[in-house]
Amino acid sequence: MNRREVIGAMSLAAAGVMMVQPGCAATGARADVAAGGTAGAAATLLPGFDRDKGQYVLPDLPYAHNALEPHIDEQTMRLHHGAHHAAYVRGLNAALENLRKAREADDFGLVKHYSREVSFHGGGHALHTIFWANMAPASNGGGGEPEGELRNRINDSFGSFEKMKSHFSAAAAAVEGGGWGLMVHDLLSDRLLVIQGENQQKLTTWAAIPVLTLDVWEHAYYLKYQNRRALYIENWWNVVNWSDVARRVG
Ligand code: MN3
Numbered sequence: 001m002n003r004r005e006v007i008g009a010m011s012l013a014a015a016g017v018m019m020v021q022p023g024c025a026a027t028g029a030r031a032d033v034a035a036g037g038t039a040g041a042a043a044t045l046l047p048g049f050d051r052d053k054g055q056y057v058l059p060d061l062p063y064a065h066n067a068l069e070p071h072i073d074e075q076t077m078r079l080h081h082g083a084h085h086a087a088y089v090r091g092l093n094a095a096l097e098n099l100r101k102a103r104e105a106d107d108f109g110l111v112k113h114y115s116r117e118v119s120f121h122g123g124g125h126a127l128h129t130i131f132w133a134n135m136a137p138a139s140n141g142g143g144g145e146p147e148g149e150l151r152n153r154i155n156d157s158f159g160s161f162e163k164m165k166s167h168f169s170a171a172a173a174a175v176e177g178g179g180w181g182l183m184v185h186d187l188l189s190d191r192l193l194v195i196q197g198e199n200q201q202k203l204t205t206w207a208a209i210p211v212l213t214l215d216v217w218e219h220a221y222y223l224k225y226q227n228r229r230a231l232y233i234e235n236w237w238n239v240v241n242w243s244d245v246a247r248r249v250g
Contacts, residue, residue: 045248048089048129055093058086059129067137071235073224081132084219088124088200095121123200127180130248131213136241143238150246157192165237167194168212173230178217181233184208185249192249211248212240 047059061081066074095117102108136142145161146154158164164183171194172181180197187207196203197213214236221232 045133046126046129048125056089056125058089059132061132063135063137063140067140068135068142068239071238072135072221076219076221076223079223080215080219081128084217085124085128088121088128091117091121092125119201120199123197127182127197127200127210127213128215130210131215133244134212134214134241135236135239136244137239141243142241144242146242146245148246150242150249153192153249158194164192164194168214169230169233169237171196172214172216172233175216179203181214181216182208182210183212183245185211209248212245 048056050057058081061077065077065081068077095114098110099114099118102111102114145151151161154161154164158167168181168183175181175196176198178199179202180200182195182197184193184195184205185191185208186193186205187209192211193205193208195205195208214233216229216233221229225232
């Protein structure tokens with residue numbers, strides 16, 4: 001997956017914009033989208049929308065609920081994926097349905113409320129979808145350090161992998177309330193940035209594609225770690241799937 005495909009995937013998912021994938025004739029790619037076919041790059045990187053149903057859906061975890069033990073416990077994973085993430089998917093679909101009804105009735109009295117709902121639940125759906133894929137058990141590629149082109153890009157953007165890791169850990173630990181530690185690919189500069197996400201949608205910069213996401217809401221760690229967020233972050237590095245991060249950066 002190269003950078004341009006990632007950009008295309010995010011654009012398709014976020015805005016319905018048609019991007020031409022490398023290697024595809026322009027007309028072929030557009031015909032696929034127009035016919036309702038699944039856009040390959042988007043479906044691979046962000047498997048959270050069912051084009052046949054026209055609805056957002058909860059993607060399966062790419063591993064068993066207990067696969068990330070001992071770093072992230074099974075009960076947390078069951079609640080986090082099956083209850084919390086699922087609620088964001090339902091909330092996003094509901095908000096969009098209510099906005100559809102508002103257009104139908106030409107009554108936009110609640111447009112501010114539902115617009116906020118789309119950002120909150122849509123942000124939650126997108127970031128959790130990436131979060132699950134960003135992790136893997138050690139037996140299947142989790143942990144270790146980034147290599148190759150991703151390593152070079154991290155070095156260029158942060159000085160070294162160790163500097164990035166310290167920066168990311170500090171940013172995640174310092175998120176106020178519920179939110180996210182994020183490494184993003186900034187399309188303005190074509191560099192990687194570390195930012196904080198508050199809730200599911202605040203403090204972003206708009207040309208930023210999330211490539212590494214760490215949920216630091218209490219629901220992500222409290223059963224096992226209680227108030228020790230920093231320890232959760234330290235242990236989480238043991239399950240980062242760097243090859244997934246690499247394909248998102250391109
Ligand atoms: Mn969460």
